[in-house]
Amino acid sequence: MASYTIRKGLNIKLAGAPEAAITEAPEAATVAVLPAEFGPIKPRLDVQEGARVKRGQALFHDKKQPALRGVAPSAGVVKSIVYGPRRAIERIVIQIEGDEAESFPRLDPAAVKSMERRTLLELLQNTGLINLIRQRPFGRAANPEAAPKSLFVNGMATGPFQADINAIIKGRELAFQAGLDAMTRLTDGKVFLCLNGAVSNAAALAEAKNVEIHTFEGPHPSGNTSVHISRLDPMKPTDVIWTVKAVDLLQIGHLLLNGESPSHRVVALGGPAVKEGHRRYYRVRIGQSLASLVDGRLADGEVRVIRGDIFSGEKAGADDVVGLLDTSFTVLAEDRERHLLGWLMPGFSYFSVSRAFLSPWLGGLNKEWALGTNQHGELRPMVLTGLYDKYMPMNIMVDYLVRAVLANDTEEAIKLGILETLPEDYAVCAFACLSKMDLVGIIRKGLADIEKEGI
Amino acid sequence: MKKFLEKQMDKMRPLFLPGGKFERLYPLHEANETFLLTPAEVTHGPPHVRDQLDLKRTMIMVVLALIPATLFGIFNAGYQHNLNHGIANATFVQHMIQGALLCLPIIMTSYVVGGLWEVLFAIVRKHPINEGFLVSGLLFPLTLPPTIPLWQVAVGISFGIVIGKEIFGGTGFNVLNPALTSRAFLYFAYPAQISGDKVWASGPDGWTGATPLGLGMVAHQGETIIETLNNAGYTLKSMIIGLEPGSIGETSVIACAIGAAVLILSGVGSWRIMLSGVLGLIAGSYLMQLIGSPNLKPLVDLPFWYHMVIGSFAFGIVFMATDPVSAAATNAGKWIYGFLIGFLILVIRVANPAYPEAVMLAILFMNVMAPLVDHYVVQAHIKRRTRHVYA
Secondary structure, X not given: OOEXXXXXXXXXXXXXXXXXXXXXXXOOOEEXXXXXXXXXXXXXXXXXXXXXXXEOOEEEEEOOOOOOEEEXXXXXXEEEEEEOHHHOEEEEEEEEOOOOEOOOOOOOHHHHHXXXXXXXXXXXXXXXXXXXXXXXXXXXXXXXXXXXXXXXXXXXXXXXXXXXXXXXXXXXXXXXXXXXXXXXXXXXXXXXXXXXXXXXXXXXXXXXXXXXXXXXXXXXXXXXXHHHHHHHOXXXXXXXXEEEEHHXXXXXXXXXXXXXXXXXXXXXXXXXXXXXXXOEEEEEEOOOEHHHHHOOOEOOOOEEEEEOOOOOOEEOOOOOEOOOOOXXXXXXXXXXXXXXXXXXXXXXXXXXXXXXXXXXXXXXXXXXXXXXXXXXXXXXXXXXXXXXXXXXOOOOOHHHHHHHHHOOOHHHHHHOOHHHOOHHHHHHHHXXXXXXXXXXXXXXXXXXXXXXXXX | OHHHHHHHHXXXXXXXXXXXXXXXXXXXXXXXXXXXXXXXXXXXXXOOOOOOOOXXXXXXXXXXXXXXXXXXXXXXXXHHHHHHOOOOOOOHHHHHHHHHHHHHHHHHHHHHHHHHHHHHHHHHHOOOOOOHHHHHHHHHHHXXXXXXXXXXXXXXXXXXXXXXXXXXXXOOOOOOOHHHHHXXXXXXXXXXXXXXXXXXXXXXXXXXXXXXXXXXXXXXXXXXXXXHHHHOOXXXXXXXXXXXXXXXXXXXXXXXXXXXXXXXXXXXXXXXXXXXXXXXXXXXXXXXXXXOOOOOOHHHHOOHHHHHHXXXXXXXXXXXXXXXXXXXXXXXXXXXXXXXXXXXXXXXXXXXXXXXXXXXXXXXXXXXXXXXXXXXXXXXXXXXXXXXXXX
16 A cells, blocks of 8 residues: 655636435336437337336346446336437436335345356446446446456545545445456456545545455545556556446446345535535436436536536536436536626636636635636637646656647557547646647547547 | 627627638627637537647736736836936836837837737638737847837737748748847847947936946956946946846836736746756856856956846746747756757857847757757657657
């Protein structure tokens, strides 16, 4: 075990932190599964409208990897199958009825440790839970054909507001350890569990067995897996590493110990635009509509619901569901307010890391801010240089990597280390970017181009 | 007030949007609107929140940093004028008024003519009007003597904006510092009005006043260079204060130091470039003294602190060398870039028999070299990081 202190980065004290208490979300009448959650797969239906399905029963499978299945998160009747453009299956809606569950092998904790890798992978594929394990480079669902050189479990949450494992793990310690044990079966290399060194972690985390535990301390993105990999087991462009969130191991552990596909998960709901008293953790049905979770809990006016945290999450749509991969939702006010002569004002009331405003001189960075979504400026060409370096705690020259991607120079981008990162790692740099460049989008495009071309 | 403006803007905007009457003038409307009110644009994707700082504010910080140099320059131009015309007992206000009469037309010409080019290119190329112009438009006049003919100001800024910047694609894409490009153009196209010892202050016909660097071109029998300067009225103190003939903005080291403080404290200007520039100058000074060839100009004997206050070194290293677009972009590159600017300034100053001052040319030369410096820094970075990865 080693401790790492990360200095570069930024902590934003965003108002509206979720309270670490778990509440049951309102019961939903339907759940939906979206094949798009699995990434670029070709889904083939296994059920028809009107069919009765058990929880854990396959709804569709992938054409290329038939073992990979999308399963019903709750038992019931297939109410509708919605097609999107070009007849792609957009969602499969299930009317919840009863709680009959497909049964999978039920293991005792000791048996998990000696599971066959192939059996385990097949089980994860059959239940769709393999989607929780992500593969580097590119951050896709793990491919069972790949041989990861190590596996990283992320037990940290430095971005506001990622779901904190410490708030969720209570009472599910066995499932967590079973999940960890399962991970050790997936790689010939080490399994690293990375924890926040600045908080006191639950015993199940701090004293987890059969894995190598390391702690990281420092501002966001010190909790991002890319940072952990860079310190513990740096990647070559041809390396494959699997990563998983510690909270997601609870789902996998649940499957292994109970022999049942999970029906619920815990998500954090926070942000300045969530009404006070409603900012907390909710136990939700996987696949229940997002609206059923947030309705009545949001501030008045135009708000933006983000799937995930403010740095890496995507804007949620009106008819989105709480998916298998979701761990938190953050709600911000859409801030379209305009300021008179903003470029001239001293800036006491502006949140900025730049000393060109007065607020950071007066301790503004340590205050709590109810930030909105205003971009505070318009897109401009890259002008000031060296700004990004302060927020990139890895050996990456962000300016030049971005330029390489913009110039479509994938070879140079690989040399500069793009494959060791994910778009989320550039979010803090983008936050501070005064030219308002879409660094996250640029890196995402760069990675997509490389993935398409092949390394 | 704000509500009223918002309403007016909402009313006007459709005229400039596609299909509107003044569709082609959209950049002009956009510049005007965002000057008055910060934009209402919200983030499009992650990160969903953004820092308050934008390019407008950044550029305004540079303009703020230039204000002491500008005000002092105006005062000094008036002071020199009154001195040379024998107007005794002129008050501070009279100096300022006289200085404003001399300098404001130059500054306004630069802004108006440069602004027209900027707008024209924005409309034709359909890009927003860039705030960088606010800085170039002020930097350029501050590098000019107060006696410069206005038509030359117009020609110079046109060259700098069009050839130095816009043909590359506008701010952010230029290789050379536009303000220095303008000045270099004038220097080579119309040397009579921007060199010699007649132009550096407004005086009656036939007035001459050599600058310290001009005095240092040739040796004076029997006296050290410091004595030569002192005899001409240039002491270390006077050159720091800056009540002397020279280009409008560069004479006062104090004003430049205030500007440097604003740039460094606000994080807009690179302290690395400024510091390494000074180090380069010091290194150059000792090296040239060590060489000590008789072919060198007497200026070589000056200690480095004189070189720091003489001429436009302070102005150049604080405001010109730190232009982030034309400077080196990597941190290591910035150290090399700044150091070589300081070093080259000194070498040209003491070794080039034709040019008394070297700041402009040294910076322009390093502007050209900056991408090369960065290239090697990035290659070294790649080598290091791949070694670390492939270990």
